[in-house]
Amino acid sequence: MHGPRPTLEAVAAHAGVSRATVSRVVNGGAGVRKSLRDRVQASVAELGYVPNSAARSLVTRRTGAVAVVIAEPETRVFSDPFFAQQLRGISRELAACDTQLLLMLLEGRTDYDRIGRYLAGGHVDGALMFSLHRDDPLPSMANASGLPTVFGGRPGWPGAEDDPDLLYVDTDNRGGARQAVEHLRRRGRRRIAVITGPLDQTSALDRLDGYLDALGLTEPDPALIAHGDFTAEGGERAMAELLDRSPGLDAVFAGNDLTATGALRTLRARGLRVPQDVAVVGYDDLEQAAWAEPALTTVRQDIQGMGRMMAELLLRRLGLADASGVGRPAPVVTPARLVVRASS
Amino acid sequence: MHGPRPTLEAVAAHAGVSRATVSRVVNGGAGVRKSLRDRVQASVAELGYVPNSAARSLVTRRTGAVAVVIAEPETRVFSDPFFAQQLRGISRELAACDTQLLLMLLEGRTDYDRIGRYLAGGHVDGALMFSLHRDDPLPSMANASGLPTVFGGRPGWPGAEDDPDLLYVDTDNRGGARQAVEHLRRRGRRRIAVITGPLDQTSALDRLDGYLDALGLTEPDPALIAHGDFTAEGGERAMAELLDRSPGLDAVFAGNDLTATGALRTLRARGLRVPQDVAVVGYDDLEQAAWAEPALTTVRQDIQGMGRMMAELLLRRLGLADASGVGRPAPVVTPARLVVRASS
DNA sequence: CTCTGTGGTGAGAGCGCTTTCACGACCCCG
DNA sequence: CGGGGTCGTGAAAGCGCTCTCACCACAGAG
Numbered sequence: 001m002h003g004p005r006p007t008l009e010a011v012a013a014h015a016g017v018s019r020a021t022v023s024r025v026v027n028g029g030a031g032v033r034k035s036l037r038d039r040v041q042a043s044v045a046e047l048g049y050v051p052n053s054a055a056r057s058l059v060t061r062r063t064g065a066v067a068v069v070i071a072e073p074e075t076r077v078f079s080d081p082f083f084a085q086q087l088r089g090i091s092r093e094l095a096a097c098d099t100q101l102l103l104m105l106l107e108g109r110t111d112y113d114r115i116g117r118y119l120a121g122g123h124v125d126g127a128l129m130f131s132l133h134r135d136d137p138l139p140s141m142a143n144a145s146g147l148p149t150v151f152g153g154r155p156g157w158p159g160a161e162d163d164p165d166l167l168y169v170d171t172d173n174r175g176g177a178r179q180a181v182e183h184l185r186r187r188g189r190r191r192i193a194v195i196t197g198p199l200d201q202t203s204a205l206d207r208l209d210g211y212l213d214a215l216g217l218t219e220p221d222p223a224l225i226a227h228g229d230f231t232a233e234g235g236e237r238a239m240a241e242l243l244d245r246s247p248g249l250d251a252v253f254a255g256n257d258l259t260a261t262g263a264l265r266t267l268r269a270r271g272l273r274v275p276q277d278v279a280v281v282g283y284d285d286l287e288q289a290a291w292a293e294p295a296l297t298t299v300r301q302d303i304q305g306m307g308r309m310m311a312e313l314l315l316r317r318l319g320l321a322d323a324s325g326v327g328r329p330a331p332v333v334t335p336a337r338l339v340v341r342a343s344s
Numbered sequence: 345m346h347g348p349r350p351t352l353e354a355v356a357a358h359a360g361v362s363r364a365t366v367s368r369v370v371n372g373g374a375g376v377r378k379s380l381r382d383r384v385q386a387s388v389a390e391l392g393y394v395p396n397s398a399a400r401s402l403v404t405r406r407t408g409a410v411a412v413v414i415a416e417p418e419t420r421v422f423s424d425p426f427f428a429q430q431l432r433g434i435s436r437e438l439a440a441c442d443t444q445l446l447l448m449l450l451e452g453r454t455d456y457d458r459i460g461r462y463l464a465g466g467h468v469d470g471a472l473m474f475s476l477h478r479d480d481p482l483p484s485m486a487n488a489s490g491l492p493t494v495f496g497g498r499p500g501w502p503g504a505e506d507d508p509d510l511l512y513v514d515t516d517n518r519g520g521a522r523q524a525v526e527h528l529r530r531r532g533r534r535r536i537a538v539i540t541g542p543l544d545q546t547s548a549l550d551r552l553d554g555y556l557d558a559l560g561l562t563e564p565d566p567a568l569i570a571h572g573d574f575t576a577e578g579g580e581r582a583m584a585e586l587l588d589r590s591p592g593l594d595a596v597f598a599g600n601d602l603t604a605t606g607a608l609r610t611l612r613a614r615g616l617r618v619p620q621d622v623a624v625v626g627y628d629d630l631e632q633a634a635w636a637e638p639a640l641t642t643v644r645q646d647i648q649g650m651g652r653m654m655a656e657l658l659l660r661r662l663g664l665a666d667a668s669g670v671g672r673p674a675p676v677v678t679p680a681r682l683v684v685r686a687s688s
Numbered sequence: 689c690t691c692t693g694t695g696g697t698g699a700g701a702g703c704g705c706t707t708t709c710a711c712g713a714c715c716c717c718g
Numbered sequence: 719c720g721g722g723g724t725c726g727t728g729a730a731a732g733c734g735c736t737c738t739c740a741c742c743a744c745a746g747a748g
Contacts, residue, residue, distance in 0.1 A: 005466060007734055018698045023736060033696065050465035054407065055734035058398040059703050065446075084428055091449040095458065100467075102409075103447040105435040114439065121394035122349060123444075232635060261635060268637075291576060291605060293612075293637055351704055362728045367706060377726065399704035403733045 006047040015043035026051060065100040066314060067127040069115060071138060072106070081286060082303060083130070086152065089307025090128060097320050099125075112137055120145035126314045128152065134200040150314045152306065154331075156202040167317060169310045169332045173203050173283075176299040176336025177210025180281045181253050183297070183338055185214065189251035189279055193224040195238040195263060197255035204230070204255055207283060211253055224249060228259045235262025243270060250278060251344070257282035257289045260296055264343070279344040294342035301336045309334070350391040359387035370395060409444040410658060411471040413459060415482060416450070425630060426647060427474070430496065433651025434472060441664050443469075456481055464489035470658045472496065478544040494658045496650065498675075500546040511661060513654045513676045517547050517627075520643040520680025521554025524625045525597050527641070527682055529558065533595035533623055537568040539582040539607060541599035548574070548599055551627060555597055568593060572603045579606025587614060594622060595688070601626035601633045604640055608687070623688040638686035645680045653678070 008026075012019045017036060024032050025040040026049075032040075043049075057063045068090060070083060087103075094101050102124055104115055119127055119142060126148040129138055134156045142149040151168035160166060184192050194211045197204030212220060226241045228234035235254055239262065242249060254260035260282030264274060272278050274294055282289055285300035309332050315321040316329045352370075356363045361380060368376050369384040370393075376384075387393075401407045412434060414427060431447075438445050446468055448459055463471055463486060470492040473482055478500045486493040495512035504510060528536050538555045541548030556564060570585045572578035579598055583606065586593060598604035604626030608618060616622050618638055626633055629644035653676050659665040660673045 008736095009734080019735080020698060020700095020737080021696090024697095027736085031696065036696085048464075050461065052402070052734050053465070053467050054398045054402040055703090056736075057703095058396070058402055058705085058734080059736045061703080063398065068447075081425070081428075084425075087447070088449055091447065092451060095451075095455070101447045103412075103431070103435065103445045105432055107436060107439075111439070117394060120392075121397070123397050232631075265635070287576075288632060291609070352706095353704080363705080364707080364728060364730095365726090368727095371706085375726065380726085396704050399733090400706075401733095402704080402735085403706045405733080 005052075006049045007052070008049075011040065011043050011047055011049050014047060015040045061122075063123060063125050064098065065102050065124045066094060066311075067102045067104055067119060067124040069104045069119075069127055069129045069138060070106065071130065071132060071136060082284070085303040086130070086307035086310075089304035089309075090311045093308045093311035093315070097315050099315065099320065112141075116141040116145075119147050126150070126318050128310050128314060132156075133198070148314060148317045150310045150317070152310055154202045154206070154333075156200070156205070167313050167329055167331060169306050169313065169334070170202075171301040171306060171334045172336045173206035174210040174213065176283065176301065176338070177207040177253065178214045179210075179336070179338040180283065180297075180299050181211050181214035183340065184251045184253065184279055184281060184344060187251075187279060187344060191224065191246065191249040192251040192253060193226070193242045193246065193249045194220065195226050195228045195235055195242070195252060195254045195259050197228060197230040197259070199227070207255055228255055228262075230256050230258060232258045232262035232265070235259030236266050237262070239263035239266035243267075243272075252278060252280055254280065254282050257284045257286045257292075257296060257298055260298070260343075261288065261292055264292060264294075264296075275342070275344050281344050285339055289339075290341065292343070297341045297344035298339050299336050300339050302334055306334055349396075350393045351396070352393075355384065355387050355391055355393050358391060359384045405466075407467060407469050408442065409446050409468045410438060410655075411446045411448055411463060411468040413448045413463075413471055413473045413482060414450065415474065415476060415480060426628070429647040430474070430651035430654075433648035433653075434655045435651075437652045437655035437659070441659050443659065443664065456485075460485040460489075463491050470494070470662050472654050472658060476500075477542070492658060492661045494654045494661070496654055498546045498550070498677075500544070500549070511657050511673055511675060513650050513657065513678070514546070515645040515650060515678045516680045517550035518554040518557065520627065520645065520682070521551040521597065522558045523554075523680070523682040524627065524641075524643050525555050525558035527684065528595045528597065528623055528625060528688060531595075531623060531688060535568065535590065535593045536595040536597060537570070537586045537590065537593045538564065539570050539572045539579055539586070539596060539598045539603050541572060541574045541603070543571070551599055572599055572606075574600050574602060576602045576606035576609070579603030580610050581606070583607035583610035587611075587616075596622060596624055598624065598626050601628045601630040601636075601640060601642055604642070604687075605632065605636055608636060608638075608640075619686065619688050625688050629683055633683075634685065636687070641685045641688035642683050643680050644683050646678055650678055 008019045008022050012022045017040060021032060021036060022040050025037050029037045053064065091101055106115060127142055128150050130152040132138060132155065139155060139157060154168055154170040155166065181192060194208065196208050199205055212218060223246045226238035228238040235258065252263055254263050260280055263280055267274055267278055274280050282296045282298040285298045289296040289298045312321055313329045352363045352366050356366045361384060365376060365380060366384050369381050373381045397408060435445055450459060471486055472494050474496040476482060476499065483499060483501060498512055498514040499510065525536060538552065540552050543549055556562060567590045570582035572582040579602065596607055598607050604624055607624055611618055611622055618624050626640045626642040629642045633640040633642045656665055657673050
């Protein structure tokens with residue numbers, strides 16, 4: 001069954017035409033008479049011809065593949081369906097354009113060399129990069145190699161905002177956080193604490209800014225802020241700190257749902273009732289949020305859609321997307337929406 | 345910075361040798377005098393030469409890439425960190441052998457054609473396939489195309505076990521389930537119910553068999569079995585069914601942790617105490633299991649390790665792995681271990 | 689009837705690499 | 719000192735494809 005796969009040559013011979021004609025037909029068939037085109041297509045079908053992508057990309061200088069780089073050595077990737085959902089969105093969009101998805105998961109610092117070399121090596125036409133921290137070397141690598149790149153989340157490195165060609169997809173973290181905290185205020189909460197995420201990520205920073213916005217502050221009250229790391233353990237710890245420092249707090253805005261889960265755990269351990277004594281709001285609307293006890297009020301974002309948009313942006317920059325996306329590709333910020341449940 | 349990338353030719357000229365010699369050096373340097381080798385390596389470094397993979401695989405007939413096919417149109421992928429962890433294991437192993445990971449997420453039935461064509465098209469050297477249900481067309485596609493393939497989970501299609509070349513990595517679902525149920529019996533539980541997973545997957549079947557083993561049965565008691573689908577909602581529903589049918593049950597073995605979470609929810613809603621009234625055991629040891637209320641007794645498996653092993657098996661079959669793995673590659677079944685927590 | 693288009697087709701170069709093969713240098717043994 | 723190795727190196731032939739360019743046939747204009 002799987003002997004030597006037929007080549008263009010074989011199809012040409014079978015159809016009684018030249019290689020060039022077969023090539024034309026395979027690539028859209030423009031400028032080939034209908035009768036010939038049909039004959040060639042029949043031969044292609046009969047022989048089960050599939051173009052050799054290596055040969056093709058050798059001459060076209062395009063690989064038909066895009067790298068998805070996830071630089072998250074932490075355990076976060078495991079517990080957080082975030083990436084899985086984004087990947088699905090990306091995968092769907094790329095598949096529609098017959099583009100392959102090359103997944104690169106970074107572990108240690110040494111991986112950066114490997115990835116950098118790979119990206120610079122012209123093995124892919126573009127890259128999607130995720131969860132970069134402020135000092136991540138990846139963006140500059142991509143930039144230096146001239147590889148078209150779209151970032152997941154607003155890039156935070158110095159000067160990023162000034163680059164007119166920078167492409168990213170972010171969610172309105174600041175607006176979402178503002179909604180969450182305004183909601184707490186409307187419910188009559190007055191001592192609203194915050195547990196941040198890692199502040200070298202713009203998402204965590206933006207959420208903190210949204211919190212400040214809603215309270216009309218420019219600086220957080222030192223007694224009502226604690227730093228987490230977007231994990232449940234971090235949330236547990238930070239909540240404990242907050243309670244020790246400010247026993248009178250009546251609400252907490254957690255940097256994400258995992259953090260909120262940890263906070264709930266600490267509150268339960270200390271015998272505080274949610275939401276009667278302390279209201280809790282998370283962020284992300286993970287599936288677990290709805291299942292938490294009590295069900296978590298949180299902020300929802302269209303994660304899968306963000307993935308799809310990243311892919312679309314990149315495809316447009318590569319000149320591959322459908323004509324639907326008109327104009328120059330530009331950064332996208334998607335809306336966030338409060339989901340009120342039992343915890344607030 | 346990113347003008348035309350240097351070719352072999354350029355390096356050869358720079359080092360004052362022939363293309364052939366540069367090629368030899370780049371590919372290990374066997375049979376090249378030390379002095380020349382050093383000179384070539386210096387040139388490679390200076391010019392920043394990276395081999396063009398398209399050209400290389402055109403002649404070697406190897407792509408240096410492996411497809412990871414995840415056929416799970418359900419929502420399961422989202423809520424379950426299972427795949428993320430396996431992917432990490434796979435990624436790590438492949439990276440060590442400089443092999444790329446091509447991720448293919450299947451959605452609808454039409455995707456099967458696309459993937460089938462792609463796999464048959466010689467774009468990858470091998471494939472890893474996940475979560476196949478009994479009637480999945482993918483395996484036969486892979487088989488027909490002669491593409492070396494390793495499966496995640498024991499394949500369940502008819503005749504699978506007879507194929508001496510079949511490669512898979514599975515965990516000892518039956519043994520794990522047996523441990524879990526024996527544990528419940530040791531704790532004095534007598535009416536132990538079971539919530540199964542989707543029975544077209546071998547993992548769900550094997551866990552059910554392990555349950556039967558531990559109870560010394562060949563047939564489940566119809567009053568003590570309910571069918572779930574490996575989701576929390578399914579667990580919730582199945583638990584309700586069981587309680588309606590057998591109010592006197594004192595323990596339940598859930599097909600996986602998500603199912604167990606749902607069961608916990610139903611039990612709580614009905615005012616039953618866990619573990620006093622009903623003991624609950626899950627399977628998988630997801631992070632959420634430890635965080636459930638009460639913390640879930642469950643069965644742990646080395647998920648990341650399974651991913652690593654799948655990759656290793658494939659690499660060995662492709663003749664790429666280190667010499668460490670001696671002998672013919674063969675299916676692997678990894679052990680499962682009971683983790684006792686508060687819920688039982 | 690010749691000249692200029694026009695549209696369809698084929699010949700052939702060449703993408704950057706690996707790999708065979710031939711060749712020269714060198715060594716050892718007789 | 720000559721024959722038969724071994725070892726290291728370079729020349730060159732492709733791998734399967736795209737794409738330029740030349741070519742041919744035919745149409746319409748002069």
